[in-house]
Amino acid sequence: MDCKLRAKNCGGCPLLGLDYAAQLKQKEEKVRALVGKYGPVHPIRGMEQPYHYRNKVISTFATGWGGKLTSGIYAANSHKVLPVESCLLQDEVLDKTMQAVRAAANACRYQPYDEDKGTGLVRHCLLRRGVATGQVMVVLVTAQPVLPGAKNFVKALLAEAAQRGVTVTTVVQNVNSRKTSVVLGEAEKVLYGKGFILDTLCGKTYAISPRSFYQINHAQTEVLYGLAVEAAKLTGKEVVLDAYCGIGTIGLTAADHAKQVVGVELNRDAVQDAIGNARHNGVKNARFFAADATFWIREAAAAGEKADVIFMDPPREGSTPEFLASVARMAPKRVVYVSCNPVTLARDLATLTKLGYKAEGFTPVDMFPHTEHIETVVLLSKGEVDSKKIRVEFSLEDMDMSEFQDGAPYTQIKDYVLEHSGLKVSNLYISQIKRKCGIEVGKNYNLPKSEDSRQPQCPPEKEKAIREAFKYFGMI
Structure with a gap:
């Protein structure tokens, strides 16, 4: 299946021209080449219908033909908005919803935000759909807190959506007045409905707000999490640690089969x-x-705490050597690693193997058809551990939590700034802004070597980006 947007430099589906079976083979071979030496790689789990799977859409507003408002995505390697009427990856209901949003915004004569001039009103539109429930959320991102004719916009939107066979569940205005490439701002106002939608995943119901992290491919997420929980071989007696847990989807899926679940997440x-x-x-x-x-x-x-099973679902950069060493110290019988990057998975496996864990098998899951991304579930196990040495509860009250009160490590702050603003920042700049914000920094960390030494000072645009990262990670 071909797409008109490809000829216009969309760049969103680099594998679209390749037969889907060939895509799956290519991804499976990539995983096998990277991690096959650690254990068997099972056949990849693909989709029966590998189209229209994205339950979340972000569209950017721009001026179209005749001065009318249009919306779409940025063309590859540019800041030029490519108008999108429909997309082979997006949920078709959301395509229709976005058409209704544009029609309502044009009826209200809203002007698109110009990031160079700092003028205009509407910046982006974020859409979400609960695949199991059918509920639809519309988030209109504006550059100003006042949305003129907000009630008229909602009325027009609901009517336009209904004409297209779509029922909108909730409408939220998000205010982002900053000069930034980050889509969402801090302030929100519910214009219609409850401000969230519900969806059901792996037998559990989740409330999804504009900011919630929620996997974009519902069908394959159920496959992925099902494989992860199955690999854990839970009997109902285990203490489970869910690291990098997000909104708790893996941990809550496993909770019915475990004694206790503890989830840890930075956001x-x-x-x-x-x-x-x-x-x-x-x-x-x-x-x-x-x-x-x-x-x-x-x-x-x-503190000597133990876990029977550890789920770990780290970001694309993978885990850290210190995390993996601590996993070994906690001595779980099984570790279930859910990876979104086989390159960093291979790196982390080298460490876990040295720590005495053995990969029982890998199952790739195609979460993002027509792209190069691939998820992989791997079970790692260790020899029998003396049960007398395993505590069955986390005594969190006795743990010193002060060491991680200051939020994200420098690497994650750097990654966030680069991803959301395109800027590279140094440890020096981060520590400077930490001090400005009253966040504790090591006594001598990044201080000048002498009183006469001169250090480069963080430029204003990088300071703004670092502060945005601090806000995201709850540090300020």
């Missing part, structure tokens, strides 16, 4: 969602904590 908003999701689903044996996974597990391991 505080995601942790609040996880706590709410546990409460909504009546899960009483799961607790969630906002902390950097490496610092948290290091502290737990140093």
Whole structure:
């Protein structure tokens, strides 16, 4: 299947011209080449219908033909908006919803935001759909807090959507007045509905807000998490640690089969969602904590805490040597690693192998057809551990949590700034802004070697980007 957007330099589907079976073979071979020496690679799990799987869409507004408002995505390697009417990857209901948003915005004569001039009103539109429930969320991102004719916009949107066979569940205005490439701002106002939608995944119901992290491919996420929980071989007696837990989806999926689940996630908003999701689903044996996974597990391991099973689902850059060493100190019988990057998976496996863990098998999952991305689930196991040495509860009250109160490590701050602003920042600049914000920095960390030494000072645009990262990670 071909797409008109490819000829216009979309760049979103680099493998679209390749037969889907060939795509799957290519991805499976990539995983095998990188990690096959550690254990068997099972056949990749692909989709029956590898189109229209994205349940989340972000569209950027721009001026179109005749001065009318249009919207779409940035063309590859540019800041030029490529108008999009429909997309082979996007949920078709969301395509229709976006058409309704544009029609309503044009009826209200809203002007697109010009990032160079700093003029205009509407910046982006974020759409989400609960695949199992059919609920639809519209988030209109504006450059100003006042949305003229907000009630008229909502009325027009609902009518335009209904004409296209779409029922909109909730409409939210998000205000982002900063000069930034980050889509969402801090302030939000619910214009219609409850401000969130519900979806069901692996038997659990999740409330999804504009900021919630939620996997974009519902069908393949159920495959991925099903494989992960199956690999854990839970009997109902295990203490489970869910590291990098996001909104708690893996941990809550596993909770029915475990004695206790402890989730750790750096993003505080995601942790609040996880706590709410546990409460909504009546899960009483799961607790969630906002902390950097490496610092948290290091502290737990140093305190002598143990876990029977550890799920780890790190970001694309993979885990850290310190995290992996702490995993070994906690001595779980099984580690289930859910990877979104086989390159960093291979790197981390080299460390885990040296620490005495053996990969039982790998199952690649095609979460993002027609792109080069690939997820992989691997079970690692260790020899029998003396059960007398394993505590069955996390005594968190006795742990010193102060060490990770200051939020994200420097590497994650750098990654966030680069991803959201395109700027590269140094440890020096981060420490300078930490001091400005009153965040504790090591006594002598990045200080001048002498009083006469001159250090480069963080430029204003990089300071702004670093502060945005601090806000995202709940540090300020």
